[in-house]
Every structure is written in C-alpha cells, then in structure tokens.
Amino acid sequence: MLASVIVSVALGVIFLLIAILYKKKYLFRIILGTLGIVLLLYGGFSYGALRPIADIETFDVGNTSDIEYPIKKVQVTSPVEGDTVNCRILSMGVYPKGHNKDIWVLLRPSDQKYYPQSDYTNTSYKENGKWQVVTRFGGDKGEIFDLVVYETDSLASAFFSETILKWKDSNQYEGLSSAMLPPGAKEIERIQVKLKRDCRGVF
Known part of the structure; x- marks a missing residue:
C-alpha cells in the first residue's frame, strides 16, 4: 500500500512538471496537469489514512495565585x-x-x-x-x-x-x-x- 502511495505522488509530481515546462499542446498540458493534481491528492489522502495524525491533547488552566517572593521553595x-x-x-x-x-x-x-x-x-x-x-x-x-x-x-x-x-x-x-x-x-x-x-x- 505504501509503495502505491509513493508511486502516485512521484507520478503526480512528474505530470505536473511536464505540464508546467511543456510549451506546446495546451490541451495536453491541462490534462497532464489535472492528472498530476489528482495523483498528488490521492497520494496525500492515502498517506494520511495509513499514518493518521495523532490527536492533540488539550487542557485547561485553573485559577492562579500570586507567587511568593523571594522564591525559597516549590x-x-x-x-x-x-x-x-x-x-x-x-x-x-x-x-x-x-x-x-x-x-x-x-x-x-x-x-x-x-x-x-x-x-x-x-x-x-x-x-x-x-x-x-x-x-x-x-x-x-x-x-x-x-x-x-x-x-x-x-x-x-x-x-x-x-x-x-x-x-x-x-x-x-x-x-x-x-x-x-x-x-x-x-x-x-x-x-x-x-x-x-x-x-x-x-x-
């Protein structure tokens, strides 16, 4: 599965580069660029499914008290x-x-x-x-x-x-x-x- 994700991303990048650098055949460039974007999106979503982002733990802060100076203890x-x-x-x-x-x-x-x-x-x-x-x-x-x-x-x-x-x-x-x-x-x-x-x- 990971190999197919890598291949998709690599092909997407190649197709996009060709679409950007190729100077002729406007329709060909649009098709190739679209395919490149689709492959990149597919690869990105597939990678996210394989390695989901961990939940970020959130927390609150209670009321606070003043610090006693000079600080001589915890x-x-x-x-x-x-x-x-x-x-x-x-x-x-x-x-x-x-x-x-x-x-x-x-x-x-x-x-x-x-x-x-x-x-x-x-x-x-x-x-x-x-x-x-x-x-x-x-x-x-x-x-x-x-x-x-x-x-x-x-x-x-x-x-x-x-x-x-x-x-x-x-x-x-x-x-x-x-x-x-x-x-x-x-x-x-x-x-x-x-x-x-x-x-x-x-x-």
Missing part, C-alpha cells in the same frame, strides 16, 4: 484551593534556583488512593524556575480531589514512573495507598479541588 500557582476544574488541566508553579529534585503531582479522589500524574516525560516539566504537568481527572461531577505536590529523589521518581508504566501496560489503574508512597517523596502542598463536570471514562 510553590503551586495553579490550580488554587477550592478551584472547580475540568477533566484535564495544567498544574503549574515555580521552584527556587538550584532546585535539583523532581516534582510530581498526585491526585487523591474519594477512594482515598493516590494517582501519580504525568505527561510524556513522566516527571513535571521544569524550565527557568517554572514547572508544569498535565493533570487528568476521572470521576463524577462535584467529586472532591486532593491535588498533592511532592518533590522526590531519584528512587521515588523511578517508582512513580514504573508504576505508571505498569498501569498502562495492564490497563488497570489501581491507585496507591498512603503506605505505598515511597519514602523519598516529600509532600510540598495539598490543595482541594472539585470537578466541574463528569469525567468518568474520559481518558
């Missing part, structure tokens, strides 16, 4: 305590200069278990004193969540990454009890938020 700037949030938000904040630990967001819904949050890099993204991570909620409208921010050493960070990978492989997101949280994870801040709508089964 701070959460969004969401804020008591926020009403959508199913997918960007949790974010700041960290002090020289901070060398990873930052993790864990959600604790009504089942009292903890769920590490990650994007494609697993740990929160850190750059120029700011951190952020896509946070995905799954639950009922009005459900209360604890959004808990931790800073972790390398062992705790590896534990959370491996846990997420294991859950994804088995498609079973069982959650972690408080006793299962690694000792190298230090709680920085805990914020309560409420779901704006039903998010069960969204992800």
